Amino acid sequence: MFLKNKIQLVLVILIFTVISSKAQTSPISNVKKSNKQEHPSLILTKVGVEKIKAQLGTVPLFDETLAKVKAEVDTEISNGIEVPIPKDFSGGYTHERHKKNFLILQKAGVLYQILDDETYAKYVKDMLLEYARIYPTLPVHPQTRSYARGKLFWQCLNDSNWLVYVSQAYDCVYNYLSKKEREHLEKDLFKPFANFISVGNPQFFNRVHNHSTWGNVAVGMIALVMEDDKLLETALYGLKTDNIDPNAKDNDGGFIKKKGQKVGFLANLEEPFSPDGYYTEGPYYQRYAMYPFLVFAEALQNVKPELKIFEYKKGVLLKSINTLLNLTDADGHFFPLNDGQKGMSYYSRELVSAVDIGYYFGGNKTDLLSIAKDQGEVLLDDTGLSVALGIRDGLETPFIKKSIDLSDGKNGDEGGVAILRANSTKRELSLVMKYSAQGLSHGHYDKLSFSLYEGGNEVIQDYGMTRFVNIQQKGGGNYLKENTTWAKQTIAHNTINQDETSHFGGEFETGSLHHSEKYVFDVSNPNLQIISAKEENAYPGTKMHRTMVLIKEASFENPYLLDIIKINAEHEHQYDLPYYYLGQLMTTNFDYIIPETLKPLGTKNGYQHLWNEAEGKSETSNAKVSWFNKQRFYTLTSLVSNEDDLILVRTGANDPDFNLRRDPGFIIRKKNNKDTYFISLIESHGHYDPVSEIATNAFSNILNLNMIFSNDEYLVISIETKNEQKSLFLFSIKDNLKTSKHQIKTQDKTYEWVGAYQLIKNY
């Protein structure tokens, strides 16, 4: 360990020497140097501050936010300054204290500017001096878990958070400080700090990853304050040299850097964002990265407008804000694709920034104002002021989330995520189907997986991650081992598992090479919305094709979801398809046996975490499972053979630290199949009021679900309701052209249609 660190140190010194000595041709220094910079200039600007002061007391949301922030900072000032020697993981005292410090410093800086009260400037100065006092002799953080340990925090990531915020505070009090004080702070704190998280940790800084985005932005922000163009260039384009081993991985199991990969802020903007503004790690991390992306973009726009950062990659940054807002349920919670902690929402401070900056720099789109109004606070800067003014003046329009298909990959050609939204009489049903690329180190092995929401409630859940962020009792608030052994595994998701193994063998390297392919996405008809995609690499030799259709028919209380999976394999396999419903099981229409003792469903690949609570077979061709959750009734009807195993499971096996929730699931298992189908239909069909004790529409409306025709090219599914209405869904498996004409002849009848699919009602 000691030896390793020593080698690392030598390496760092070497790199540093190389960089320092090398003559640079800086793209930044080519740009005509701006005049001597005013302060503040990054987020707050001199002009902006004057505008804000002129409006104080007349813009309710701004004034309220200001009062709240002032109260918060005043409390902290009265508590006194605490800059403890770093010691703890996230959730622990020193971690939380330093985190609070940077958040308060940024706010205090803003208050100084807006309120012209030197109390705040002095507080910032005193605390910065305290940091400058301890920083020069701080060793790396004593917690050793990270691949890139910080000094104030256990990871460079959090150190970077600190610098992103504190740069703003420094900018705000810049003119309050004497030249000597500034020199001291820059020499003893900011420059070594920026060096440590960049040159000192190339494996952290020179990546395409949300970590590096923070690192790049931290360096870039302080560079802008200090007017250090060379440092700014490092932020934008990364370190010239890093000697990173192309096989090296971080502690989440992600690759550090591919050979020849571009790095730095612009590369981090270029690569993980698709042209649609989808961030490949998923919405939880997109949210996390949005703050540095946007706050740095704002700063660049203010200080280096000639870079036209908001126009970069066809305006992807502004697009991404809209994308992120669309990746939420009816309550504003992000869909927990890949690693994502449930409960995170557009009420987070990162999204307050995003919405305000998006409004200000993105052409004042009035639907953003309604989100800002819900958020109930604004940034205390030009952007926040403009939002608060818009709200004051009643300009907001509803933010309507539409059905949307978001491409993944730098060029938008690596699959994607589709969201189908269908209004019901009660609440919106939202289907999220994932057919994206791996999603870097936070990606899950869940090709063609889905989750289903009704309003803000999960109907079929995505488990999310196994981590309790910043809750120290649970592994220091870090990723738990069950994130790897359960949450990332395929069986933890509502998609096909072959032979009880995960997609790509659960290998990150292989997964990172592939993505699914869209087959059809069409939401032009609100009564029939469809997403269909294929995955041919997750299990070599096996092709999977999933088609999900949200159908609104008059005889159903709510739209229903038709779910069709076609599998073609070279060899015989076992296929498991789980549906992780939430709530209490009401009934099944098949018999099952409950075991006397509960055993895990398997031994590895996530199966070891599932208790097998019951197992049965269906005597009819339709297996039905009904459940009840949050006063609503649901039924899954699935076309099965009497050979299929129908298994009721629950998470929590082999979970010694009780890290997993105890959630139920229903697995349909087809054994010894080469080519097969999984065809199911999910209804939300009634509700119960525990106060009136009235149950309405508590039963499924489906009499029979059947596949009345199938061959290599076509399939026809019939959906018969209890009042004997029948609909037919016709689907072309191989030809997705809108204009193609199709014909099927059965014994009874000939069907003809145009395009990949057709629904015939009242057949």
Place this chain on the structure above:
Amino acid sequence: MFLKNKIQLVLVILIFTVISSKAQTSPISNVKKSNKQEHPSLILTKVGVEKIKAQLGTVPLFDETLAKVKAEVDTEISNGIEVPIPKDFSGGYTHERHKKNFLILQKAGVLYQILDDETYAKYVKDMLLEYARIYPTLPVHPQTRSYARGKLFWQCLNDSNWLVYVSQAYDCVYNYLSKKEREHLEKDLFKPFANFISVGNPQFFNRVHNHSTWGNVAVGMIALVMEDDKLLETALYGLKTDNIDPNAKDNDGGFIKKKGQKVGFLANLEEPFSPDGYYTEGPYYQRYAMYPFLVFAEALQNVKPELKIFEYKKGVLLKSINTLLNLTDADGHFFPLNDGQKGMSYYSRELVSAVDIGYYFGGNKTDLLSIAKDQGEVLLDDTGLSVALGIRDGLETPFIKKSIDLSDGKNGDEGGVAILRANSTKRELSLVMKYSAQGLSHGHYDKLSFSLYEGGNEVIQDYGMTRFVNIQQKGGGNYLKENTTWAKQTIAHNTINQDETSHFGGEFETGSLHHSEKYVFDVSNPNLQIISAKEENAYPGTKMHRTMVLIKEASFENPYLLDIIKINAEHEHQYDLPYYYLGQLMTTNFDYIIPETLKPLGTKNGYQHLWNEAEGKSETSNAKVSWFNKQRFYTLTSLVSNEDDLILVRTGANDPDFNLRRDPGFIIRKKNNKDTYFISLIESHGHYDPVSEIATNAFSNILNLNMIFSNDEYLVISIETKNEQKSLFLFSIKDNLKTSKHQIKTQDKTYEWVGAYQLIKNY
């Protein structure tokens, strides 16, 4: 089966003959007969209707309710009349249809009176005629489960519901109908209906039970409309003869009737209500019974004011309204003592009636107006009008739920239920401790049990009942077998289990003979509230004494709960004390082993329904379990020996129909003990915000919990916090007098205090 029914029929005819022929000395007919009665006169009155009409359009809440009711009834009228031949259990079509019919009939009657629109009267008439057409030839209901089958519904209970509501409708349209129509309805519908649920079912009618209350009131209401004093007398005093076998039980396992027991409405008012207005079956059934109790009281007050029904038993009816409102959590949900379905609240229609009637007849207590305002609707009668006027005029004052001790038993001397409420910085903590009598057939075997709430959230839950009322998929919406095998058993509750058996051997007969005894209840000091009670009959030869103290101390974020159980037994036994916490386990401070396969904890008395998820022992004298629920952290610290088994359990074993929730629990097991203590402390100590991802105060504040002195007379518990503050709780076990002086000498020190208990802070 056939024979049995035949015998029943003969019996009924016999009784009927006896009653009909017997000369009656009626207390009612002794009262000077009122003049020829006006209609309406029961709930609506002629004078009242005029007053309502005069105010229409000026009283918002009344007007809104009226508009809502009108819209609902208009929809039903446009749908047409449906009176199906009875067939289904609750939740099924015919059940729900007839239920809807009686609710709509009552409303249509009211609308006719208030709006003077004959459409409504005609609708009532037409439907009544339809009922009169089918009733004479209706057999008893085809579902055979009930001990007292109805005709429209599977139980006489629901038939009685029907008549209680329909009597009001009849009263409203009485004058609209021709004499001939009235005679037809009374002869073919109302009289035989009233006869069937009384004379035809004495085992239902002649009881003290919520069922009979409904039966009595149904008969009483129709008697009042028809001015049939003889029938009214039957309602008030029961059938003179019934030949009920004193050993007979209903299908919930409750006794039908004790020998010599008084019956009828007045007896049902007399016996199950304690002088404090606590209804012995518990709040869920009190709520259910409140409607007939109060609506009949209102009718009696209007038609027979000379009976002074609201003054009966020192005004217990009005008292019981206040009691019931106090038996709710911060969200207005009833504590699920005994059989109670969670989610039932004071928003139910029964409580709308109760609050309005309570306000009108109980001296216009303005705190009831704030509940009525929350309810958002009023009765469409004099009482509702007065409430709506009060709200319109801004008279409401907050309804403050106080710490309260509610005696149980006819004379208030059969134990009780205590509620301690302590304000915290965040939300109110409420402790519900039950030391009552058995609670008739809906009682659970849970002497000295408790539940704990924080605001509207359960911290330590009472399981409630195992039934999904009116949800047909689950056993027709009726009680499930797990209600007996799990929910009623002692192990399903947060109290002591001896040798894995339930209190009183789970025998209703024995349980019904006993109740616990209060030792101390004192809430005079808001910083230390105490309830202490003893139970000496649940396990013959074993004395249990539980003391629960809610203590507010400056060094704790919230009040904490100190829980002390002292056990003295004649023989050695095993004692289990479960705590059914809700949420996700965070950590324990002791090691445990998780089994490879889950086995039930036992084989009977409810133990068969618990999975044993983990088992360990503590190496220190304090076992700690921390959990997280609804963004809050909790810790239980318990004084244990290293012999004690510490078991983590979950409900759901031997549950073939998935009728049970999968909820966690923590059991402390002490083996081979005669005399022992269970001493625990529960803290609510922090929160987590998934949007800011900040965990605050996530750890327990308790460094050490200890018993530093104990003998037969006294015990002293020390509570030491992490910042080394120590408090001592001194308790006198045998002398509860407020004035008694106590002295304990330990090696170090002498303690002196007055009264049963003392807390010494900063010791």
